Amino acid sequence: MSPARRFGARAWASTRALLPGRRDYRMxxxxxxxxxxxxxxxxxxxxxxxxxxxxxxxxxxxxxxxxxxxxxxxxxxxxxxxxxxxxxxxxxxxxxxxxxxxxxxxxxxxxxxxxxxxxxxxxxxxxxxxxxxxxxxxxxxxxxxxxxxxxxxxxxxxxxxxxxxxxxxxxxxxxxxxxxxxxxxxxxxxxxxxxxxxxxxxxxxxxxxxxxxxxxxxxxxxxxxxxxxxxxxxxxxxxxxxxxxxxxxxxxxxxxxxxxxxxxxxxxxxxxxxxxxxxxxxxxxxxxxxxxxxxxxxxxxxxxxxxxxxxxxxxxxxxxxxxxxxxxxxxxxxxxxxxxxxxxxxxxxxxxxxxxxxxxxxxxxxxxxxxxxxxxxxxxxxxTSTRGDAIAFIVTAVVTVSFDLIVAVIIGVLFAGIIAVRSLSRQTGVRRQPIIGDAIDGDERIAIIAIDGPLFFASADRVFEQVAALTGVSVVVLRMSQLELVDATGARMLADIVQALERRGVTVLIKGVQPLHDGLFRRVGVLDSLRHHNHLFTDLPTAIAHARSHVARELAA
Structure with a gap:
């Protein structure tokens, strides 16, 4: 079938689904x-x-x-x-x-x-x-x-x-x-x-x-x-x-x-x-x-x-x-x-x-x-559910009575959306984790940062400020295995973090990029921001060993 005929068939099928038929009275x-x-x-x-x-x-x-x-x-x-x-x-x-x-x-x-x-x-x-x-x-x-x-x-x-x-x-x-x-x-x-x-x-x-x-x-x-x-x-x-x-x-x-x-x-x-x-x-x-x-x-x-x-x-x-x-x-x-x-x-x-x-x-x-x-x-x-939902309910009702129904729905949806985004952004976690196992000299110069939950426009600035504020470290390992939702803003923020730390002489290693995020990270430039392509890891022990080798070379210099 030619492309034109296929397009016509799809268009007719789509239109037909919007019209009455015998199927409406089958019961x-x-x-x-x-x-x-x-x-x-x-x-x-x-x-x-x-x-x-x-x-x-x-x-x-x-x-x-x-x-x-x-x-x-x-x-x-x-x-x-x-x-x-x-x-x-x-x-x-x-x-x-x-x-x-x-x-x-x-x-x-x-x-x-x-x-x-x-x-x-x-x-x-x-x-x-x-x-x-x-x-x-x-x-x-x-x-x-x-x-x-x-x-x-x-x-x-x-x-x-x-x-x-x-x-x-x-x-x-x-x-x-x-x-x-x-x-x-x-x-x-x-x-x-x-x-x-x-x-x-x-x-x-x-x-x-x-x-x-x-x-x-x-x-x-x-x-x-x-x-x-x-x-x-x-x-x-x-x-x-x-x-x-x-x-x-x-x-x-x-x-x-x-x-x-x-x-x-x-x-x-x-x-x-x-x-x-x-x-x-x-x-x-x-x-x-x-x-x-x-x-x-x-x-x-x-x-x-x-x-x-x-x-x-x-x-x-x-x-x-x-x-x-x-x-x-x-x-x-x-x-x-x-x-x-x-x-x-x-x-x-x-x-x-x-x-x-x-x-x-x-x-x-x-x-x-x-x-x-x-x-x-x-x-x-x-x-009695949540404060945000209660406020959205009250605001919508008041605006409906006072002004206009459609305006009320728009304001209510926007307000509920803001509350939902704010709540979702609070679920983004940024935690410094200890190195498990026997410590060696120089481990205090390694920061393992776990980022979990959703990472999107509403939480990006907070994550950047917390990670970029690290001091007294030579290597930062970013753990991303528990990262959930990521949008373009969140991915760009990760690239900015890598670039900001690298400019300060801090080596950044990334561990645990999930397959569903890999394409976005490559398109936005997160992985290209790394100093070397070998700074991307799939497991934490290997990433820690690599971090220790960097610190050892720095201490020996």
Whole structure:
């Protein structure tokens, strides 16, 4: 086969791995009953969340449920996980609120499309494994920050019927919550707090009766029925369409792309991170097959593009809904597809009753959801693990709430990386060892220096200072048999040590260079720095004998 044909075959095989196929449904014959039940269950759980996230983002309940339907189906078909359930999420809402405040609700559709294209490109470029570089404390700090923001974002919905719709407060959740409380309509707030409290109570009690009871849906139904039976000032979702809107691709002129590129990059980064984390967790919950992170990115990108065509918002994998899917018996993509079809049925059949749901009831659902995102045992485990991990967790959470989610992840990863590098550098050991056996005259002029552990850029200067500071010696034997990780900086530092000592008239012998380091040492010049090629040894007794011969000649001179 010619090189061109081989390249074409490899390219097609790589592309084919990112596309749907019959292999995606190989378990369907055994799992379809459980998948249907799980899909219906997740659809019931997802309904109030989709409506609530649509409202909280500054868009509409319609945008939330359209996203759950369209993106739910597309991500299930094209994604890389057999059990992932996708749709609007709280983390994405946190990013969308400032975008709506700055660019307007109409810009979200364009941002969604651009972000979808970026995520597809990331998958095609095989960047799916990048999420593995995010440390666990950073992920949990990110989650805690998101939970706090989601909880605070509901405060305006509970303080005034006007602000519930207008979204006139700051894009920062803390400031917006304070502003809404300061301007609260106290003829409205008690009703809203009561409605949210009823929903929260039912959500907390329902699982104690039976874990399969959809507490959020029952709570919303109870509050809606009470609001219809009793004259209340509670603001409602309002009229919903009885069908999906006609698809159309949003106009993307160069000027608009330039304005929205940075927000789109933020949305794309969050969509990729959240989806890959969710898929990774889902793969560990049940034996449903491994997930393909690159294909997952392609699927989530296609889902967001599809959502934009129907006027929806960005979609990501939703860990809460995915976990419900797995616990309910979902094992194939049919479950996620069924969940989206259940939501479509809601739009087609009961959109009018859904429009009567009070916004305060949705706020109650999201507040309880936010509280459930944080596990006290996890927080306690991180805070009591290591000081560095605890600080990374706290810093990520604080930056998430105060500034920006993506900035928080970047700062958290950088901080955790600095802590890890610092900890790793402390494992580098530099010790002077005695000569074993009977001592002879001149042995005090021989220094055996053992360098062990990792030798890299963070520890190189310290090693150089300790070895180069040796005085009163004629020969230095560098033992390297216990050397672990070595980078170019560490290897160059060894060459500098040899050259510095040789310039002072100190003979340097090197013992025990491991085969995995030999190539790097030769390329960087460590071995060329030795005075003679015979100054490289494989065993310590021979190196000591050679050192003694140097000292003997020096003493005899």
């Amino acid at each position: 369907l014959g055994r799992t379809w009953r459980g998948d249907l039940i799980a899909g219906i269950t997740v659809g019931i759980v997802a309904l109030p969340l989709a409506l609530g996230f649509g409202v909280s983002s500054g868009l509409s309940a319609e945008a939330g449920i359209v996203t759950a339907i369209v993106a739910g189906i597309l991500a299930a078909v094209f994604g890389g996980s057999n059990v992932q359930v996708s749709g609007p999420t709280g983390a994405m809402v946190v990013v969308l609120v400032p975008i709506v405040a700055t660019h307007g609700a109409g810009a979200v559709v364009a941002v969604t499309a651009i972000a979808g294209i970026i995520v597809v490109a990331a998958g095609a470029l095989r960047l799916g494994r990048a999420v593995s570089f995010i440390p666990w404390p950073v992920i949990e700090g990110f989650t805690l920050g998101i939970a706090v923001i989601i909880f605070l974002q509901q405060v305006p919905l509970l303080t005034s019927a006007h602000t519930a719709h207008a979204g006139e407060h700051s894009s920062n959740a803390i400031i917006a919550a304070v502003q809404s409380v300061a301007a609260a309509d106290w003829s409205y707030t008690p009703w809203a707090l009561g409605a949210a409290a009823v929903v929260a109570a039912i959500m907390l009690i329902a699982p104690r009766i039976h874990r399969a009871i959809p507490g959020s849906l029952i709570g919303i139904a109870v509050v809606t029925a009470l609001a219809l039976a009793i004259s209340t000032p509670l603001a409602t979702i309002g009229a919903l369409p009885a069908s999906l809107p006609a698809p159309s691709f949003p106009p993307l002129d160069p000027a608009l792309i330039g304005q929205l590129l940075l927000p789109a990059l933020t949305v794309a980064a969050l969509a990729a991170i959240e989806s890959l984390l969710s898929a990774r967790v889902a793969a560990s919950l049940a034996d449903s097959g491994a997930y393909d992170p690159d294909r997952e990115l392609v699927g989530q990108g296609i889902a967001s593009i599809g959502s934009a065509m129907f006027g929806g918002m960005p979609a990501t994998g939703a860990i809460a809904r995915t976990a419900v899917n797995v616990r309910s018996g979902g094992r194939s993509r049919l479950a996620a597809i069924t969940h989206a079809l259940v939501l479509l049925l809601v739009v087609l059949v009961i959109s009018q009753p859904v429009g009567a749901i009070p916004l305060a009831a949705l706020a109650g659902v999201l507040m309880v959801t936010a509280v459930r995102m944080v596990h006290a045992s996890t927080v306690r485990a991180i805070l």
